[in-house]
Amino acid sequence: MPIRQPSKPRASRPRAQARPYHHGDLRRVLIEAALQLAAEGADVSVREAARRAAVSPGAPFRHFPNRDALMAAAAEEAQRRFRAEIEAALSKAPASGPLARFRAFGLAYLRWALRNPAHFEIISTGRYFVHGSSAELTRDNAELIALTEGILAQAAEQGLLRSVDLKRIQIAGRALVYGFARMNLDGHFPRWGVEAGEIERMAEGALDLFIAGIAKP
Amino acid sequence: MPIRQPSKPRASRPRAQARPYHHGDLRRVLIEAALQLAAEGADVSVREAARRAAVSPGAPFRHFPNRDALMAAAAEEAQRRFRAEIEAALSKAPASGPLARFRAFGLAYLRWALRNPAHFEIISTGRYFVHGSSAELTRDNAELIALTEGILAQAAEQGLLRSVDLKRIQIAGRALVYGFARMNLDGHFPRWGVEAGEIERMAEGALDLFIAGIAKP
DNA sequence: CCCTTATGTAATCATTGATTACATTTCGAT
DNA sequence: ATCGAAATGTAATCAATGATTACATAAGGG
Structure with missing residues (x-):
């Protein structure tokens, strides 16, 4: 469980990539995406939440063991x-x-x-x-x-x-x-x-x- | 929409196969399977209903245009x-x-x-x-x-x-x-x-x- | 008896939840 | 500062499901 609140991704060496490899606060963003999806009437899928966070389909599972855990957090x-x-x-x-x-x-x-x-x-x-x-x-x-x-x-x-x-x-x-x-x-x-x-x-x-x-x- | 109530599958020539090719009253059986699945707390899938009716995964779609229609009938x-x-x-x-x-x-x-x-x-x-x-x-x-x-x-x-x-x-x-x-x-x-x-x-x-x-x- | 229609099968596809192997970043102990 | 472990992301992959399509077989009326 990532508890620490990471500061904005440090502007270090790898300036080439637009998005830094690490997201910053993916957990919070995924929860927000899930709530937004629900509010829009769409059914909440882990993949769609990942898509909205501009992150790979497997990334959410670093923060939530499964879909239910994401929904529980939401x-x-x-x-x-x-x-x-x-x-x-x-x-x-x-x-x-x-x-x-x-x-x-x-x-x-x-x-x-x-x-x-x-x-x-x-x-x-x-x-x-x-x-x-x-x-x-x-x-x-x-x-x-x-x-x-x-x-x-x-x-x-x-x-x-x-x-x-x-x-x-x-x-x-x-x-x-x-x-x-x-x-x-x-x-x-x-x-x-x-x-x-x-x-x-x-x-x-x-x-x-x-x-x-x-x-x- | 199959309205007619077919009599028990006629015991005709192809006696070899245990189950006759045609099911008899698949529509009714699928509805019953859907209700049973729901009652058991499982989530109702078209395939599982087909499985219970001992029929191919595509067969239900001859009776219901989609999953929702099956659920509506149930x-x-x-x-x-x-x-x-x-x-x-x-x-x-x-x-x-x-x-x-x-x-x-x-x-x-x-x-x-x-x-x-x-x-x-x-x-x-x-x-x-x-x-x-x-x-x-x-x-x-x-x-x-x-x-x-x-x-x-x-x-x-x-x-x-x-x-x-x-x-x-x-x-x-x-x-x-x-x-x-x-x-x-x-x-x-x-x-x-x-x-x-x-x-x-x-x-x-x-x-x-x-x-x-x-x-x- | 044959031909149209109803009904079932088999194969296939896209989407999704989930897992695994691997890459990159972060952070603390030294 | 630096090195190694832990955290976090990616890519590839799998099984299950809803759905579609091409084909096979049965039923029943002319």
Whole structure:
């Protein structure tokens, strides 16, 4: 695993070749290429990523033992961005009530998933690499879940919920936003897509319906 | 498109070869092989389906123009089974109230999806063939949606719902069951899987929570 | 009975993931 | 500074797969 961050390839003797033999930060570039390919809707192949990095087809295997490892690394990067966006949204509504924070969380989740469908798929689907093989991904995800559990616990403390079965609420809420994100991803909103924002408004409506359902009347 | 159902290959002159040159019903067998492969967790390849049918690698292309067409046919078959199970469940609760029927629908949906994850994926994911390329699949799915809309309309007529925004309820409910089914499919219930039935009970709980949320108190 | 059509086989090609042998660069120990 | 080991890239190669083409065989209607 290449950990060191090599400085820009030193301008040494072999000035003849345009590209230096060593790439500089191939690992990062390959991950970026994989994410870009996914975002373009193309299927991610190691060779195509290598092609985009202007490198031989075998080079990526110096950094990733196999295709799955590349996809796992790409998933970790995507998950970082996903999580950053959610935490940013929450930090903008710090003092609001627990249910408002719950809503902000769900909305940020939905917005990111709807706007980065291919990256959401890589993160969530466990088809591109063995699910659970990345400790970072597992930990990040667990922390997000713990975050919602904390918010729900606050809501329960303040007597805002009809039911105190927090686990059930948590799972149902997760299934709702996950389902919405995946329905979009899987092409279940054909004609709505024509007007951008329509799907996000539907998602917001579904989330509000759910929250109204769990809130004490 | 081979429509005719050929009778068992006639025992004519060339008795020497064990298998007759013509297969009998290769199309059906290939679809079955594809579904079986998916159910086993293997990725479905045309060649492997041909192998299972004991036929040359090129033979499937006499029945399907490409891999996607085979997958689409497999999806149609799976959808038929899915729909049959839902309609059977509904026919067993014909006279119950609309909310009970809504619940029965959701439960049948979840049970089938949880017990036939790979087939559910083929139906729903639009990754194995161009989503919308199969008119039968599209129609079947639309009819299932119309079914739930009818049930919800009944519930609204009888004043059982807190909100009359049926479209929103429909979408949210669909996202919930779809999300639960896909979370299972995508490996988001790791440790719960140890005890079979645990996931189904969680699904039932989430569904009941949702129904309690939309029902008038 | 023959001829058209449907259906299967065999050979072949491009793409892809993966491995191996070899070349070049980098870096630390001396 | 220099030398050798480790890191990193290239070239060649392999097996599997989707797909196409030329050819072989079966089925059934005139």
